[in-house]
Amino acid sequence: MIRFESDYTQGAVPEIIERLAATNMEMTPGYGEDEYCESAREKIRSEINVPDADVHFLVGGTQTNLTFIASVLRPYQGVICADTGHINIHETGSIEACGHKLLTLPATDGKITAEQVAALNDGHYADPTFEHMTQPGMVYISQPTECGTLYSKAELTALSEVCRERGLTLYMDGARLGYSLACKRNDLTLSDIARLCDAFYIGGTKVGALFGEALVITKESCKKDFRYMMKQKGAMLAKGRLLGLQFDTLFTDGLYHRVSENAASLAEKIRGAFEEKGIELFFDSPTNQQFPVLTKEQYNTLAKDFVFCDWCRKGDRYVVRFCTSWATRVEDVEELVRAVEAL
Amino acid sequence: MIRFESDYTQGAVPEIIERLAATNMEMTPGYGEDEYCESAREKIRSEINVPDADVHFLVGGTQTNLTFIASVLRPYQGVICADTGHINIHETGSIEACGHKLLTLPATDGKITAEQVAALNDGHYADPTFEHMTQPGMVYISQPTECGTLYSKAELTALSEVCRERGLTLYMDGARLGYSLACKRNDLTLSDIARLCDAFYIGGTKVGALFGEALVITKESCKKDFRYMMKQKGAMLAKGRLLGLQFDTLFTDGLYHRVSENAASLAEKIRGAFEEKGIELFFDSPTNQQFPVLTKEQYNTLAKDFVFCDWCRKGDRYVVRFCTSWATRVEDVEELVRAVEAL
Amino acid sequence: MIRFESDYTQGAVPEIIERLAATNMEMTPGYGEDEYCESAREKIRSEINVPDADVHFLVGGTQTNLTFIASVLRPYQGVICADTGHINIHETGSIEACGHKLLTLPATDGKITAEQVAALNDGHYADPTFEHMTQPGMVYISQPTECGTLYSKAELTALSEVCRERGLTLYMDGARLGYSLACKRNDLTLSDIARLCDAFYIGGTKVGALFGEALVITKESCKKDFRYMMKQKGAMLAKGRLLGLQFDTLFTDGLYHRVSENAASLAEKIRGAFEEKGIELFFDSPTNQQFPVLTKEQYNTLAKDFVFCDWCRKGDRYVVRFCTSWATRVEDVEELVRAVEAL
Amino acid sequence: MIRFESDYTQGAVPEIIERLAATNMEMTPGYGEDEYCESAREKIRSEINVPDADVHFLVGGTQTNLTFIASVLRPYQGVICADTGHINIHETGSIEACGHKLLTLPATDGKITAEQVAALNDGHYADPTFEHMTQPGMVYISQPTECGTLYSKAELTALSEVCRERGLTLYMDGARLGYSLACKRNDLTLSDIARLCDAFYIGGTKVGALFGEALVITKESCKKDFRYMMKQKGAMLAKGRLLGLQFDTLFTDGLYHRVSENAASLAEKIRGAFEEKGIELFFDSPTNQQFPVLTKEQYNTLAKDFVFCDWCRKGDRYVVRFCTSWATRVEDVEELVRAVEAL
Numbered sequence A, B, C, D: 001m002i003r004f005e006s007d008y009t010q011g012a013v014p015e016i017i018e019r020l021a022a023t024n025m026e027m028t029p030g031y032g033e034d035e036y037c038e039s040a041r042e043k044i045r046s047e048i049n050v051p052d053a054d055v056h057f058l059v060g061g062t063q064t065n066l067t068f069i070a071s072v073l074r075p076y077q078g079v080i081c082a083d084t085g086h087i088n089i090h091e092t093g094s095i096e097a098c099g100h101k102l103l104t105l106p107a108t109d110g111k112i113t114a115e116q117v118a119a120l121n122d123g124h125y126a127d128p129t130f131e132h133m134t135q136p137g138m139v140y141i142s143q144p145t146e147c148g149t150l151y152s153k154a155e156l157t158a159l160s161e162v163c164r165e166r167g168l169t170l171y172m173d174g175a176r177l178g179y180s181l182a183c184k185r186n187d188l189t190l191s192d193i194a195r196l197c198d199a200f201y202i203g204g205t206k207v208g209a210l211f212g213e214a215l216v217i218t219k220e221s222c223k224k225d226f227r228y229m230m231k232q233k234g235a236m237l238a239k240g241r242l243l244g245l246q247f248d249t250l251f252t253d254g255l256y257h258r259v260s261e262n263a264a265s266l267a268e269k270i271r272g273a274f275e276e277k278g279i280e281l282f283f284d285s286p287t288n289q290q291f292p293v294l295t296k297e298q299y300n301t302l303a304k305d306f307v308f309c310d311w312c313r314k315g316d317r318y319v320v321r322f323c324t325s326w327a328t329r330v331e332d333v334e335e336l337v338r339a340v341e342a343l
Helices: A014-022 A036-049 A061-072 A114-126 A153-166 A177-181 A189-198 A226-232 A242-249 A255-276 A295-301 A332-340 B016-023 B034-049 B061-072 B114-126 B153-166 B177-181 B190-196 B227-231 B241-249 B255-276 B297-302 B330-341 C016-022 C035-047 C061-072 C113-124 C153-166 C177-181 C188-196 C226-233 C242-251 C255-276 C296-304 C328-342 D014-022 D033-050 D061-072 D114-126 D151-165 D177-181 D190-196 D226-232 D241-250 D255-278 D296-303 D330-342
Strands: A054-058 A077-082 A103-105 A135-142 A169-174 A199-203 A213-217 A309-316 A317-323 B053-056 B078-084 B102-105 B135-142 B169-171 B201-202 B212-217 B309-314 B315-323 C054-058 C077-082 C102-105 C134-144 C170-175 C199-203 C213-217 C309-314 C317-323 D055-058 D078-081 D101-107 D135-142 D170-174 D199-203 D213-217 D311-314 D315-321
Touching: A014 A242, A014 B255, A014 D014, A036 A054, A036 A189, A036 A213, A036 A226, A036 A242, A054 A061, A054 A135, A054 A226, A054 A242, A054 B135, A061 A135, A061 A169, A061 A199, A061 A213, A103 A114, A114 A135, A114 A153, A135 A153, A135 D177, A153 A169, A153 A189, A169 B153, A177 A189, A177 A199, A177 C102, A242 B034, A255 B078, A295 B190, A317 B169, A332 C153, B016 B241, B034 B053, B034 B201, B034 B241, B053 B061, B053 B227, B053 B241, B061 B135, B061 B169, B061 B212, B061 B227, B061 C170, B078 B114, B078 C153, B102 B114, B102 D190, B114 B135, B114 B153, B114 C170, B153 B169, B177 D177, B241 B255, B241 C054, B255 D241, B297 B315, B297 B330, B309 C177, B309 D177, C016 C242, C016 C328, C035 C054, C035 C213, C035 C242, C054 C226, C061 C134, C061 C170, C061 C199, C077 C113, C102 C113, C102 D330, C113 C309, C113 D170, C113 D255, C134 C153, C153 C188, C177 C199, C177 C255, C188 C199, C188 D330, C199 D078, C226 D311, C242 C255, C255 C328, C296 C317, C296 C328, D014 D177, D014 D190, D014 D241, D033 D055, D033 D190, D033 D213, D033 D241, D055 D061, D055 D226, D055 D241, D061 D135, D061 D199, D061 D213, D061 D226, D078 D114, D101 D114, D114 D135, D114 D151, D114 D213, D135 D151, D151 D170, D177 D199, D241 D255, D296 D315, D296 D330
Parallel strands: A077 A103, A077 A135, A135 A169, A169 A199, B078 B102, B078 B135, B135 B169, B169 B201, C077 C102, C077 C134, C134 C170, C170 C199, D078 D101, D078 D135, D135 D170, D170 D199
Antiparallel strands: A054 A213, A199 A213, A309 A317, B053 B212, B201 B212, B309 B315, C054 C213, C199 C213, C309 C317, D055 D213, D199 D213, D311 D315
16 A cells, blocks of 8 residues: 555654764753754744744644644634634644634635735724624634645735734744745745744644644744743653754755655646546645545545545545655655556 | 613612612621522522522623533533524633633524534544544523524424433523513423523523522533532622522512513514514514614614614614513503604 | 621622612613713722722622733733732632642731742742743732731832832732721721732722622733623623622712721720730731630630631630621620620 | 763663664554554553553653643642642643642652641541632652652552542652662552552653653543543644654563663662762652752862752752763763762
8 A cells, every 4th residue: 555645654854863863862951952952943043034033843733833822812812713724623622722712714725815814803893892702813824724725925915914914913834834835836935934924833743854843933022931831831842952953954955845845746746647637626735735536436446555535525526635745755656646547 | 762772781670679678787608508599599499390400699691601611521622502602702702711612503593403413513523533623512502592582392302312312511591591481482491491401591680680690500410519610710709698689589479580571572562563564673583682674764763762782784784683671661662663663 | 696707798888779779770881881880980090099090890809810810911920929818728729720820928927028029039030940930920919918917008018119120910909908998007098009009909899898899900011901801701790880889889988998997996896805805816917807816615605696707726726717897786896895805 | 071960861762763763664643543652552551460551652741741630630620749749840830721720738858648638638628618729639749759759659559548538530740750660669560550540651751762751541530532632732742653662662671671770770879979978868869869968069079070950058058969861871970979989
């Protein structure tokens, strides 16, 4: 069986494993105050071109989302997000467990618009009973979205303006950020993202690391005392250097982008094969997740040799997900392409 | 101006004021452990025909909802409710502030169905990633709903069965419960409600009391240690007798129902007037809230002499709310009826 | 039996009952936005001499404490307080339930000192692992304390200075504030308290009202959006005028102080009787709570005719509490005095 | 410089690094549902001799503590623990952030007794105002304690009995559990601990792993739905196999115990050297942490060549901590011993 069901089935890029081994018996201070973390921070700051950004390394995505969101909001504030957003759907109510309501907007292909955010926020204050309702406090988006789609520079700029005019913190979940940056249709750089968002995280777990996310905070008022929050939420790794070392490796000589390109270009091959065959793609995803809509027969044929993921139904057809990653092998994709051609 | 904008603009039924005055200098134990509370509890238990029900008196509706819901759920559980439910719309995220997600269902005229609840609950467990999602723990409904509509005995029975089969606690918000019980179309008694729900509250604030709600818990597993929860949430009134005395008065000689009938019958007169005139009613409400859909001109004409409440827009017309209560005077309703006839 | 066990066994001063009755059928807006609330706010602002103070009316003490404290602190901050403080001992963990640790200091006669606060705060930042510990965010004191003792103007001034130098919010729980203001040894006015604290509440429940506390916020940064917090915590009374009307009555013509003096002067008589008799007083309380240390025999003798409250043991003797209030009758105290003389 | 300041300054035992490398490109399911986790679970169940124990792998100690404690308690319940307990002192209020008060007991050498627990619990219910106070829900202890001391089998048995009689969950924080099991004075096996506690965790971060703690739950009522809690708290590692693989390695052929013995025996050498020299040890610790009380001169002399940790002052002398670990080298300890001899 060749597996395409997710982008976190394997370990890490070999460079990381080698460096873990090489540095294993070194003695360093704990809790992210070591030289590897500091070096990784510097490399990220330099790449995003924000010398005074705060960079924190956390272990996973849910943890990063809940720790940052809880640190920003006052108790009566909520998070504006897509109804399809990961924090709304797949994090077991972790944000509500920190006391905050999600103010969901109907998403289009996983995305929300500046207009929707403005309308929700302004509608809140226009209602005379506003104090009886959760106050909008921030906006959460993902890049790429759950549907593999992308915010364009124009869209993100519009969101950013709407948020800044209204004092809403704009936060981007970048669990798969590398795969968005590497894909052809993308027109945003890390530096653009850092400039337009108030905070975002650069995903490692799904993009070449064993685990780890690099949270970047650029908005001054969100920086204060964040390490207290990390410790309180169990998000401060004792041997923090394990995170620093991984991000230092990924941000040396463009490795993060190189491994992302592997996923992006192989996903394109897969998309091409389905398109060629006239098989509908459920979302117009330019990134490492592809969502073909299969007949029962096509589904069964592919399921003989490939592992993929059930997404939903469309009438009597099956929407499934094929995922590439930094570790996906060309030969496996070629075999998939042949199988699609033969459907 | 004659005011119909809400059902909590005035004090309490005169019997309550008189008794407050008469008992003012008596000395009683605090925190709901006095004889008035005990007497009120007995009268309610007797009326609902559940001798071992737990009855607690709290000050307001939001407080009652949050204290009970937080006492029932485990941290990863959420509340199934209508998207129009009061806890979702108008309590400033108080349930989320206790850590729990609301699992909203699209309501029809403010109501949710047994089928919807079953589908949401069963769909949860059918999803292989269920542990990544909030687990359904209870169902919240209101009687009457925010739209003034009612659950029938058949509908409540169906909800009750679905909940009991699945271990979901069924809780009814009865802020205006008296007005539902008193209206013609209602086919549920307090005793039915006590039998079909696991807990519910009998609203006092909007139905004849100065303030106060009587929470009735019939499900054994929900009873334990509830007074700790009340104290922790600031919901245990020091001079608890003020609540006991009010409910004792309301549940003596059927006063609660008598004052509710005033609101119900006057609301019918109002509905009749609008119907007679051919003016659409936005919700088919048989209770004390009526929602006519007015033209701009009609709106302005009525607004000269009457205070009512804006609800929403329907095209270029205005949905408004007229509310009656225990205190509404016949002559005021008659003047409104004449004004509607003259539109 | 003559009862001295607490100061919340009776209703309210007759003036309040009369006004409740007189205004019962008036129609007013809800949620504290009525004229009675506004008038009461103005009277309090005028008395404390802070024209721009925010004044909110809440129902009870635990509710007021938790709502204000939760509104001030960031998630990783805690409250410095006496280990004997009411929030630490008798509010069922309500502050922790909002997410915040209490940083307790050993109290002397219920009080903490500016030096203790400074040492705790400065010690926190001096510890290199400070991010692994709860950050001090505010200071909670009570006036009078749980032991009936008082902060002097010098002590409160010192606390205030220490707090302001360190950015700690100073909050005073005034459940029995009237009884402190009315006692001979007190050297603080309401205006002093308003100037030295960042927020405090003027207790009504124990000082002449049926229920209710008036929270006064003078620190600018603590004012924002407090009504959202009230609603979220179930602390916004629908018929808010009931609170406004009570405080308006209490703050008309010095009624609050007059009724407090009754409690204070009668408590002095009680203290005098015990002192005369050579019976030790456990705390040197100048306010409405007196704590004699009785032998078993004395205890039994007094318990025949009087209800009082067990406090603790001192060796083989019994520390008990006698409480006076706005409603205590001279003749009852005289009978107690005679009984003490006869011990 | 030779470093003895903590037991988490280095990576992992070489066996773990090798296996991480060897399995790096394997594809496995996520979230702890892989074969490595299952194998590790089986080995732990077998060693503790509880075939139906639930075993979960989490990343760090604070995370494990807060996730388990929050899963066990009802909202008004608190945790009984030593005032020196790690959750009270060094986890930034993480338990309070989940809503729960810590009910601290004065510790003796880091330990609390069965008698103290019984007295606190029974005193709670004996107080007529018990509903106004946090209800004891569980007991938290550490083995070894923060002071390096140990609970004996007799002490743990007594605690266990007191807890079971009272329905309190007994939970042991085993961040350094290996080092307790390996030391000479210990009379508890892992199997004893599993039998006497309701839950405990086997620390990996400080005992040979890169990171990771193995939480073992034996009490039936604590097992339900724990994976929801893990996901909600951000404690479910995407590539869960990284944890399974580490514990599988540590629990193969007694590796966990072998590496622990290194720390224990070297710590004894260090203790011996200080005792020989007549230097007081602040705690009578038989485990990997040693706390000599040094004069200023001794401190300065040792500080030239060794890194150790400041603990507290004892009069004008300095209490410091020397820590050994799985990775401590004999030659480094021998150099320390010589330096102590030469003081």
